[in-house]
Amino acid sequence: MSDSDDDIPQLSAATLAALQEFYTEERDGLVQSTIPVDKYSVGAVEEDxxxxxxxxxxxxxxxxxxxxxxxxxxxxxxxxxxxxxxxxxxxxxxxxxxxxxxxxxxxxxxxxxxxxxxxxxxxxxxxxxxxxxxxxxxxxxxxxxxxxxxxxxxxxxxxxxxxxxxxxxxxxxxxxRIAVSGLGLVPFSILHTTLNSYTYQNDMLLSAAFYLISFVLSTTPxxxxxxxxxxxxxxxxxxxxxxxxxxxxxxxxxxxxxxxxxxxx
Incomplete structure (x- = not known):
């Protein structure tokens, strides 16, 4: 051991044991605090x-x-x-x-x-x-x-x-529900009704797209x-x-x- 080591404060074995016991109790207390006391508590089993x-x-x-x-x-x-x-x-x-x-x-x-x-x-x-x-x-x-x-x-x-x-x-x-730009989440039933009320005769691509969406909505509960x-x-x-x-x-x-x-x- 060097002279510099002599200058470093040393804890006794009893003090180290007391500190270890303290940290163990703190850790166990933290773990216990995260576990519901009642196994029937909603959340005792986390939703997945x-x-x-x-x-x-x-x-x-x-x-x-x-x-x-x-x-x-x-x-x-x-x-x-x-x-x-x-x-x-x-x-x-x-x-x-x-x-x-x-x-x-x-x-x-x-x-x-x-x-x-x-x-x-x-x-x-x-x-x-x-x-x-x-x-x-x-x-x-x-x-x-x-x-x-x-x-x-x-x-x-x-x-x-x-x-x-x-x-x-x-x-x-x-x-x-389905996400619609500018409207947020809209119930499928409302979208389905709305789509059925419109036709897009002047834009075949748009018409085809909305037809496809309408079909998906009509087959989704x-x-x-x-x-x-x-x-x-x-x-x-x-x-x-x-x-x-x-x-x-x-x-x-x-x-x-x-x-x-x-x-x-």
Whole structure:
């Protein structure tokens, strides 16, 4: 050791140990502070947009839980199909009557397997590939939020809903939109109606372009078209209630039911 090393202050072994303990406690405290205390907290499992996951706002989740509890009745069974944030809000036990019902969550994302036997793996591409212990027509109400805004997805989800539900169905789905220069995001249904009202006889190229856009829009489910599909597939009627998400989506979401609901007013 050189003379210069003698001038550098040295910490004792006890002091170093105390510092190490302090930093360890600080680190552990920081980690713990980022983990929800309640495993049922909305956000305990982070949404993943790559799996088309968008959690409802607390207000919307609470309102939907109130609805399914009321419609299921005391001792009722509730199926949350691709709607984990509703299931989580229900399991928090903060909504009146939540202790008087049971619920399961059907999800493709296996992270929700943390909920044990109440988790049912679900792939909408195989709508009837359910565990043997999931009996047909065994749920008093099914709340479904199809993961994708397409007719094909809704058709397959409808098969699952019909298998699960005794009768009552609550569907939440959205209206796709398209970006239009100068207008922002515009509902497909409005664009489709507008395009159908114009002709471009003096500009064949422009006419062809708008014809192509019109064709795409006509084959893409808009809110009005999805409403028609929902009614045709499951006898559902649109409600006035507008569900909201934690991250404001451009798509406008609506609820549909096959019973007289408080969400209609």
């Amino acid at each position: 947009w790559r799996m088309s996951q968008f959690w409802y706002s607390d207000e919307t989740a609470t309102r939907l839980v109130e609805e399914v509890i009321q419609e299921a009745g005391k001792g009722g069974r509730i199926a949350c199909l691709s709607a984990p944030s509703v299931y989580q809000k229900l399991k928090q036990g903060v909504v009146e009557g939540s202790d008087g019902v049971s619920a399961v969550v059907l999800e493709y994302d296996r992270r929700f397997a943390t909920y044990g036997q109440e988790f049912i793996f679900y792939d909408y591409n195989e709508p009837l590939a359910l565990p043997e212990d999931v009996a047909p027509q065994s749920f008093d109400i099914v709340l479904a939020d199809p993961p994708y805004l397409s007719e094909e997805c809704l058709n397959k989800v409808a098969q699952t809903v019909k298998y699960l539900a005794k009768g009552k169905v609550l569907l939440c789905t959205g209206e796709p 808009s809110g009005a078209i999805m409403e028609g599909h929902a009614e045709k597939l499951m006898g559902l009627k649109i409600c006035s209630f507008l569900p909201k998400h934690n991250k404001n989506l451009a798509n406008e979401f609506r609820c549909f039911t096959n019973y007289t609901s408080n969400l209609m007013s």
